[in-house]
Structure formats: C-alpha cells, structure tokens
Amino acid sequence: MNKNFEEFIQRMDGNIGYKSVILPLLPKGGVNILDVGGGSGILSHQMKISNPYAHITLLDHDVEMLKIA
Secondary structure, three states, X not given: OOHHHXXXXXXXXXXXXXXXXXXXXXXXXXOEEEEEOOOOOHHHHHHHHHOOXXXXXXXXXXXXXXXXX
16 A cells, blocks of 8 residues: 555544544445445545455545545
C-alpha cells in the first residue's frame, strides 16, 4: 500500500473513528456489504481488512473518487 494512502487512512481514522464505532457492528463471515457514497473507499478498505470474507460493493457518483478507491 502507498505510504501517503496509509497516512491518509490514519488521519481519517482519528477524525471519524470508524474502527472503534462502525467496524465492530458489522457482521462477520461471507456477507455482502453495500457502501453507498463510499468516496475514495477508505471505509470499504478497512471493512475488507476487518472481514476478508466479506464481499463489498462501493458506490459513489464521483468518478474521480471511484478511481481512487
């Protein structure tokens, strides 16, 4: 993973706290997760790390954000 992307994820983690709030609430195992308005995919990426068996679909209206994801 790109060092700048890792630093960005760490900053976002500190700002929105998704690891401590959202990730523990997600089901485990081979589940389907839809991330609507997923932007650059930071949360989707962390969800996949948290549950490698999940199938995650990310949607966003901004093509440039999807390119980043």
